[in-house]
Amino acid sequence: MGRKHGIFSIQSEEVNISTKKKAAKRSGITIPHALETIYQQMRIAGNRIQTIESYDYIFNQFVKFNKLEYVEDITADSIYEYLGSLEVAQQTKLIRLKSIKAVLSKFHNNGWMKQKFWSTINIKIDKQVKKGAKANDVEMLIELIDQDTFIGFRDTVVILTMYKTGIRIQTLGELKERHIDYGYLSLNLDGSILKNHKFLKLPIDQELAELFKVLIKQNDKI
Structure with a gap:
């Protein structure tokens, strides 16, 4: 009873330290904030609304699947895992990959991503050559x-x-x-x-x- 700090008080201090660590804010930019910025840039540049909406749909699907929050959380593995989860044709996967790459390139241009690791990610498809009219x-x-x-x-x-x-x-x-x-x-x-x-x-x-x-x-x- 004469101790200044009992067992319970020590545990309480440890809990407080742990809580403070979890509450620490990260310095990176959040994905929603980054998307809002590049979409505004695209609108000013004259990009079609349909293009922006398509990017937004596909990229948010990618983010939701991987449970990503910050731009710095995006990795090559997260892209591969998302593409691997899609039960669609290779051509459709290619379209979605191109959209993700386009958004990430805009993140890179804004200085939020240092390495363009996505540039080496590709999807192989058998392209059908369309016959021209005679x-x-x-x-x-x-x-x-x-x-x-x-x-x-x-x-x-x-x-x-x-x-x-x-x-x-x-x-x-x-x-x-x-x-x-x-x-x-x-x-x-x-x-x-x-x-x-x-x-x-x-x-x-x-x-x-x-x-x-x-x-x-x-x-x-x-």
């Missing part, structure tokens, strides 16, 4: 179109433009008269209408250039 196939298709109507003529120009230039259908829908260079026979596509936001120059032939002129005149009449 000239005869295009001719047969055009023969089925009534080019005496505006819609028929427009569709013919669309088909020929896609076949001769390889332009994406989404980009074709954004094509304006200012993108056509009749002097150098090319389509000069600025970054605002392209998925990767980079300038692209596509060559065209004289026949397609003349079709564009006719289509534009018809558009003006309508």
